[in-house]
Amino acid sequence: MSRDRTNNKEAGAGVKRRRSSQKDNKDKEFGKDTVDKVAKKMSSKRHESLNESKKIKEISSMKDEDTESQGKRKENRRSKKEKAVKKEENQEKEDEQGEPQKKKKKRGSDKTTVESKVITKENVKGSGSKGKGKQKVDVNEVTNGDAKDKTLDEGKLDMNKESPKKKKKTGDEPVPRPTEYEHLGAGPSPVPSTGCKYMGCHVSGAGGVWNAFENAEECQATSFALFLRNQRQWMAKPLDEATIKKWTDASQGFSPHLILPHGSYLMNLGSPVAETLEKSRSMLIEELQRCERLGIPHFNFHPGSTVGKIKREECCKLIAESINLAHNETKGVICVLENMSCQGFTIGGDLHELRLIIQHVMDKSRVGVCIDTCHAHAAGYDLSKEDGFQELLDDFGKIIGWQFLRGIHMNDSKGKVGDHQDRHENIGHGTIGIEGFRRIMNCEHFNDLPLILETPWTDNKGYAKEIKKLQGLINK
Known part of the structure; x- marks a missing residue:
């Protein structure tokens, strides 16, 4: 019995060992599978990580390339824009200076003209x-x-x-020259004759136009110019009765023809732009009406400009038409055209342009001319020399006629003769010089007219010194 039990125990132990061995084998197999799975999973993750890293690098590289290409595109656009600006500037220079045009090839032809x-x-x-x-x-x-x-x-x-x-550029040709210079007519009524020179300056009307008389007195001026309204704006407050009365009281004893108001620089009576032309014509009418109410017989202004869009001859005719329209709406006041410096597309540097305007003004008793010495010098009349001054006198008498002269703007010039630059300088400090103004102050054609300083202003005492200097040039 004991042997059987022992055998049974040993058999049971063998069965247990076999079961344990099988279990161990299964655990080993399971552990191996698990390790393999984990290893595969980790390998997969590493692979995915590497792929993701690669993708990030590729995306980063693409972004860099895209940024670089964008930079190149911006640089190209900037370069093209700069080239276009340079081309436009060169074209403008060619237009102003009358440079020759480039070659053009006709279609259907083997020739390049x-x-x-x-x-x-x-x-x-x-x-x-x-x-x-x-x-x-x-x-x-x-x-x-x-x-x-x-x-x-x-x-x-x-x-x-x-x-x-x-x-010159096509469309900017000089106005036609007459073969014979016919007399333009009697012109405005002559001013009172005294044989004297009436030196003055452009004075301020700040605080009320009547203050111009007090400022003129401080400058020791016997004539003066002023703006009758804000010259930087199209619209202006109309004159009221109180202003007119103060002006009338202040003007007692002052000859009206020695007052030469100046027009706004906004005005272009020959503008090819319809809106600008309409506003300029309305402004001229309004300015002449102010002169009427204040008892001023003259109104001086710059003629206008083609702005490079129309011919000079056409522009001159537009200016004359503007004056005719203003004459129809007003009475008595004389429109005084100013000569210019031939700068850009401005009208009036060539005296033939002023003649053409006067020719087309219907009422020639209401149109005159003011000579600006700086403008004449810049236009090509060398006023620093006797010959140049005499040339101006001869041309003005022949082309326009002395009966139309109504005033002089007395300005030295910062620029050289014929440079077409409108840059005023104090008397004796510019390229006209003291001797040039000595000739002007002793010219009989300039007697009895307002001789107006428009030189750089410091104060009224400065103008008083310049007026005294000019009066000292008159031969006794």
């Missing part, structure tokens, strides 16, 4: 000249077949023909 008559090139090769200076060439026609031999780059051009002078 060169419109520019003058081409300047430095160091032209193959021309037979070893000089380093500029050479002018006349190119009339270049065929495509001969292009290599006749282009500017190859430098093989016809150097024998003379080049004509530069011409």
Whole structure:
């Protein structure tokens, strides 16, 4: 019995060992599977991480490339814009200076016509000249077949023909010159004759236009100019009766023809822009009505400008038409046109332009001219020399007529003669000089008229000194 029990125990133990072994094998197999799965999972995660990192790098690289391309595109756009601005500036310079136009090729033709008559090139090769200076060439026609031999780059051009002078831009030609200068008529009524010079200046009417008389007295002026309203605005407060009475009281004993009001710089009576023209014409009428109510016989203004959009002749006719319309709405007041410096597209630097305006004004008894010495000098009359001054006198008498002269603006010039720049300077400190003004102060054509300083202002005492200086130039 005991042996059986022992055998049974041993058999049971063997069964347990087998079961335990099987369990261990299963656990090992399970553990191995788990490890494999974990390893695979970790490997998958590493792979995914690497892929994600790679994607991030690729996206970052794409962003960098996109940023770089955007930068290049911006730089290209900026470069194109700069080139366009330069091209526009060059075109404007060509328009102002009358530079020759570029080549144009006609369709259906094997010829390229060169419109520019003058081409300047430095160091032209193959021309037979070893000089380093500029050479002018006349190119009339270049065929495509001969292009290599006749282009500017190859430098093989016809150097024998003379080049004509530069011409102004089409549409900005000078007004026509008459073959004979007919008399323009009697002009306005003559001013009272005394044989004296009436020196004055542009004074302030701040606080009320009647204050101009007090300021003129402080400047020791016997004539003066002023703005009758705010010259920087299109609209202005109308004159009231109180203002008119104060002006009348202050003006006692002062000759009205020695007062020369100046118009607003906004006004362009020859403007090709309909809105500007309409506002300018309304302003002129309103200014003349102010002069009427204050008893002032003259009103001075800059004629206008083509602004580069119409011909000068057409602009002059528009200015005359504007004056005619204003005359129809007012009585008595004389429109005084000012000569200009030939700057840009302004009208009046050429005396023929003023003549053309006067020709088309219906009532010539109500139109006159004011000579600005700085403007005349800048337009090309060298007032620093006797010959230049005499040339101005001769041209004014022939082209316009002394019966139309109603005043003088006395200004020295910062710029050189003929530079077309309207830059006033104090008397004796500019390029006209003291001797130039000595001739002006002793010219009989300028007697009995308002001689108005428009030089840089410091104070009324400064103008008083300049007036005294000019009076001291009169020969006794």
